[in-house]
Amino acid sequence: MTDYFDTLETRDPAARETALMAALPAQVAHARASSPAFGQILQNTNPAVVTSRRALAALPVTRKHELLERQQASRALVGDVFGGFSAVGYGARMPRVFASPGPIYEPEGATKDYWRMARAMFAAGFRAGELIHNSFSYHFVPAGSMMESGAHALGCTVFPGGTGQTEQQVQAMRELQPAGYIGTPSFLKIIVDKALEMGVALPSVKKAMFGGEAFPPSLRDWFAERGIAGYQCYATADLGSIAYETAAREGLVLDENVIVEIVRPGTGDPVADGEVGEVVVTTLNPDYPLIRFGTGDLSAVLSGPCPSGRTNTRIKGWLGRADQTTKIRGMFVHPGQVADIIKRFPEVTRARLVVTGEMANDAMTLQVETACSGPDALAAKIGEAIRDVTKLRGAVEILLPGSLPNDGKVIEDARSYR
Numbered sequence: 001m002t003d004y005f006d007t008l009e010t011r012d013p014a015a016r017e018t019a020l021m022a023a024l025p026a027q028v029a030h031a032r033a034s035s036p037a038f039g040q041i042l043q044n045t046n047p048a049v050v051t052s053r054r055a056l057a058a059l060p061v062t063r064k065h066e067l068l069e070r071q072q073a074s075r076a077l078v079g080d081v082f083g084g085f086s087a088v089g090y091g092a093r094m095p096r097v098f099a100s101p102g103p104i105y106e107p108e109g110a111t112k113d114y115w116r117m118a119r120a121m122f123a124a125g126f127r128a129g130e131l132i133h134n135s136f137s138y139h140f141v142p143a144g145s146m147m148e149s150g151a152h153a154l155g156c157t158v159f160p161g162g163t164g165q166t167e168q169q170v171q172a173m174r175e176l177q178p179a180g181y182i183g184t185p186s187f188l189k190i191i192v193d194k195a196l197e198m199g200v201a202l203p204s205v206k207k208a209m210f211g212g213e214a215f216p217p218s219l220r221d222w223f224a225e226r227g228i229a230g231y232q233c234y235a236t237a238d239l240g241s242i243a244y245e246t247a248a249r250e251g252l253v254l255d256e257n258v259i260v261e262i263v264r265p266g267t268g269d270p271v272a273d274g275e276v277g278e279v280v281v282t283t284l285n286p287d288y289p290l291i292r293f294g295t296g297d298l299s300a301v302l303s304g305p306c307p308s309g310r311t312n313t314r315i316k317g318w319l320g321r322a323d324q325t326t327k328i329r330g331m332f333v334h335p336g337q338v339a340d341i342i343k344r345f346p347e348v349t350r351a352r353l354v355v356t357g358e359m360a361n362d363a364m365t366l367q368v369e370t371a372c373s374g375p376d377a378l379a380a381k382i383g384e385a386i387r388d389v390t391k392l393r394g395a396v397e398i399l400l401p402g403s404l405p406n407d408g409k410v411i412e413d414a415r416s417y418r
Contacts, residue, residue: 005122008256009310016312020259023284025050028059030087031289037062037070037084038291053270056292057261061268061280063294064238065323068102081105088287098142100237106142109287115142115235116255117150120244123253123308124209124231126180128155133173133205135161135183135191136212142237143212147182150241163187166194173202180207185215185223185230192226209233214318232317236295238288239281243315248307251314257284260313261292262301265322265410266335268292273301276408278322279315296322298408324411328355328362333390335410338366341385347372348382352404353394353411362415364394369401 004010029047031038041060049055070083081097086107088094096108108114126132132151138144138160148158159176161169161183169191173181181188188208195202208223208230215232223230231245234252242260243252254260259282261270271277279295298321302314325334333353342351350369357363366386372378379396386394 004310005119009119009253009312011311013311013313016256020284021051021053024056024259024282027282027284027286027289028291030286031291034087034286035085035289036080038289039084042291053259053261056259056282057263057268057270059268059292061263061292061294062290063323064104064296067238067293068104071102071104082107085290086288093287096142096145098145098237099140100142104237106237107288108142108145109285111287113150113153114285114287115146115149115240116257117146117233117235117241118153119255120231120233120235120241121147121150121154121156121182121209123244123246124180124233125207125229125247126151126154126156126209130179131157131159131176133159133161133169133176133178133181133183135163135169135181135187137163146235146237146240147209151182166190167198170195170198170200170202173205174200177204179204180209181205181228182209184212185210185219186213188228188230189219189222192223192228203227207231211235234315234318238290238293239283239295240285242279242281242295243317245317246306246308246310250307251302252317253306253308253310253314254312256312258282259284260315262299262315263294264339265298265324265408266337267339269339273303274406276300276319276406278408294322298322300406300408319408322408324409324413326355326411326413328364328390329392331390331392333364333392333411337389338410341366341382341389342368344385345370345378345382347378349401350404352409355411355413355415357415364392365397366394367397367399367404369399369403371401372398 025047028050032042074080074083094107098106134147136143151158211233234243235241241255243254261280262277263280265278279297279299281293283290298319299315338353342348348368348370352367355364375398382396
């Protein structure tokens with residue numbers, strides 16, 4: 001637990017924050033100048049003043065659905081498949097292009113360890129000179145390439161196993177004797193089960209780094225019982241590595257080259273440490289300079305330093321999805337509308353819209369936390385705001401501060417669909 005990828009992982013937190021904030025204005029300026037999309041999004045922004053998290057929080061959040069919409073529009077009008085977000089074009093600076101569901105197209109730059117995965121692999125126990133069995137897909141989506149480029153940067157050799165063909169995966173592991181596996185945890189479980197069925201031992205596979213799906217403690221223990229130490233990494237096709245698990249097994253440590261905020265779903269407003277919200281990331285990648293990119297994932301900051309000795313901020317990991325848009329009486333209501341309602345009432349600290357009833361008999365109640373001494377008058381005003389913003393009628397329930405659960409939900413669909 002005292003073995004680190006580089007000295008960045010153990011630097012003084014204040015020095016890290018100073019370095020990130022010093023790099024921020026140049027990245028904002030670069031995004032505005034080199035990315036047509038951010039040229040529009042940040043047209044009224046002076047990059048020179050974006051030198052703090054408070055200044056960063058004043059910039060708009062760009063969410064995945066907006067990126068897709070811009071890509072779709074620009075494909076038809078100007079032939080730019082990236083929607084104006086990429087700062088580089090086809091050629092030597094963009095060796096590959098990938099497609100995620102949507103489709104959303106992602107460029108891969110030519111820099112070494114472009115997706116910044118080597119750090120996460122090192123924390124999972126992989127070392128130079130080892131063979132890694134990579135079972136992420138190499139087709140359409142970037143996952144396979146993300147992991148391979150990180151492994152090469154670490155000094156490892158890669159077997160590109162990809163997905164499917166379980167018996168062949170077992171055969172390759174038996175004969176090549178990889179030090180570990182990278183892929184989804186569910187597929188490694190399938191491989192291990194198949195090996196048992198075939199009567200094949202896989203003694204070399206002692207470690208694994210997982211992504212792409214949940215990795216609950218029960219599955220972690222299942223692998224540990226079979227001699228495999230599994231670790232999580234949190235990455236996306238747009239951003240690359242965001243955070244990774246360490247031997248401490250206490251949350252995920254943020255990557256050194258991203259600026260992460262946790263914001264209230266439907267807004268760009270940062271929440272207090274410990275409160276669940278949407279993960280918003282600003283990357284220092286010059287080729288694909290995403291500024292305040294909303295991942296749509298929920299998480300929360302963990303207090304205190306990582307017992308592994310790494311000093312960067314930790315998050316709890318994936319806690320659900322932030323996009324809670326719900327159809328009520330034929331109308332879509334989304335978290336941003338709830339935020340618009342609450343912004344009209346400074347005395348309200350938190351809120352949750354609860355949808356109940358059965359098919360075609362929807363009822364919605366906006367639960368609000370407030371220390372207001374005149375709750376009836378406040379409830380009436382909030383009710384008017386609900387109708388104004390959503391065009392629907394809703395009840396209002398006044399709660400004491402701290403009553404709502406800390407789970408990041410802004411809209412809770414509690415309807416019965418039986």
